[in-house]
Amino acid sequence: MNFSAADHTFMARALQLAxxxxxxxxxxxxVGCVVVRNGWVIGEGWHEQAGLPHAEAVxxxxxxxxxxxxxxxxxxxxxxxxxGATVYVTLEPCSHFGRTPPCADALIEAGVAxxxxxxxxxxxxxxGQGLARLxxxxxxxxxxxxxxxxxxxxxxxxSRMTRGRPWLxxxxxxxxxxxxxxxxxxxQWITGPxxxxxxxxxxxxxxxxxxxxxxxxxxxxxxTVREVPTTRQPLRVVVDSRLETPLDAAVLEGGNVLIAAAQxxxxxxxxxxxxxxxxxxxxxxxxxxxxxxxxxxxxxxxINEVLAEAGTRLNGSLLREGCVDExxxxxxxxxxxxAARGMFGLAELTDLAGAMRLNIIERxxxxxxxxxxARFA
Numbered sequence: 001m002n003f004s005a006a007d008h009t010f011m012a013r014a015l016q017l018a019x020x021x022x023x024x025x026x027x028x029x030x031v032g033c034v035v036v037r038n039g040w041v042i043g044e045g046w047h048e049q050a051g052l053p054h055a056e057a058v059x060x061x062x063x064x065x066x067x068x069x070x071x072x073x074x075x076x077x078x079x080x081x082x083x084g085a086t087v088y089v090t091l092e093p094c095s096h097f098g099r100t101p102p103c104a105d106a107l108i109e110a111g112v113a114x115x116x117x118x119x120x121x122x123x124x125x126x127x128g129q130g131l132a133r134l135x136x137x138x139x140x141x142x143x144x145x146x147x148x149x150x151x152x153x154x155x156x157x158x159s160r161m162t163r164g165r166p167w168l169x170x171x172x173x174x175x176x177x178x179x180x181x182x183x184x185x186x187x188q189w190i191t192g193p194x195x196x197x198x199x200x201x202x203x204x205x206x207x208x209x210x211x212x213x214x215x216x217x218x219x220x221x222x223x224t225v226r227e228v229p230t231t232r233q234p235l236r237v238v239v240d241s242r243l244e245t246p247l248d249a250a251v252l253e254g255g256n257v258l259i260a261a262a263q264x265x266x267x268x269x270x271x272x273x274x275x276x277x278x279x280x281x282x283x284x285x286x287x288x289x290x291x292x293x294x295x296x297x298x299x300x301x302x303i304n305e306v307l308a309e310a311g312t313r314l315n316g317s318l319l320r321e322g323c324v325d326e327x328x329x330x331x332x333x334x335x336x337x338x339a340a341r342g343m344f345g346l347a348e349l350t351d352l353a354g355a356m357r358l359n360i361i362e363r364x365x366x367x368x369x370x371x372x373x374a375r376f377a
Contacts, residue, residue, distance in 0.1 A: 001142030156304030194367025316345030
């Protein structure tokens with residue numbers, strides 16, 4: 001299917017709508033939908049959270065509602081029908097019964113003439129069946145319009161559906177000379193308030209925030225979203241091989257905590273569970289938490305995106321074991337010195353051929369600091 005300039009415009013609008021669900025749709029994908037007749041938008045919607053109607057149903061309901069989205073002068077204003085319309089949706093309409101009925105069936109029943117999806121649904125329960133059902137009903141279908149943008153918006157959902165594990169961003173706040181804390185462990189605050197607020201926005205969109213026992217002991221973080229508005233708090237995950245998390249640790253406040261351990265201790269386990277923590281045992285041959293297994297466990301729990309905010313040792317382990325998909329680095333214009341702690345606990349190289357190569361995908365100023373996003377080449 002060839003796409004026109006108007007197609008691009010309407011799909012871009014659908015992506016804008018999908019963005020509204022950035023912090024709320026987990027474990028579902030972020031999806032937006034626009035319904036157009038004769039060049040006029042007659043309905044639009046976005047998926048807000050699991051259990052609520054999908055974007056297509058919301059958009060169709062907007063039409064039936066009162067034509068409220070029809071601007072003054074629209075000749076279709078108030079015409080409550082999608083018959084003959086084109087539907088732009090950022091993800092292939094679902095074809096199965098979940099918490100809500102299939103969107104493909106709703107579009108067929110509405111009598112739409114054309115459906116354009118930005119990308120196919122990677123969920124094996126859909127995986128092309130939604131578009132196939134529409135085509136079998138005589139509806140013109142197409143996909144691939146602004147696919148890269150749609151994939152980026154749902155990169156965690158795609159990761160979980162195709163790899164069985166979430167997309168993991170490793171966040172680090174560092175000085176210009178690559179240090180994350182003084183040698184005595186003091187790290188608050190290397191970056192400024194704007195960078196910290198921005199980091200909370202990344203927490204808000206994440207399904208889980210992950211840290212290690214070292215950070216819990218040194219910094220006693222809460223790992224909650226506080227600096228930006230949010231309708232939910234992410235799951236807090238602590239990698240704690242020997243169940244050493246203090247019972248008065250701030251991270252335990254309010255529950256919604258998963259502790260990944262390698263060694264069980266009946267007394268410690270019972271005390272931590274009484275504080276509201278859930279414990280999962282994932283041991284490897286070295287008596288440490290098997291991080292790859294932890295990623296799979298989080299995937300089984302419907303976790304799409306993880307933000308890791310840990311110390312040098314766990315950062316290095318996550319990198320070495322191939323768990324990191326993206327680096328999110330806040331760099332402050334200060335120098336701390338050689339004795340300070342580095343970003344990643346990695347082994348010394350004797351040949352640059354062994355270096356981890358990265359592609360910088362974004363570099364922007366955030367207050368007095370810089371935010372750098374990088375992915376592996």
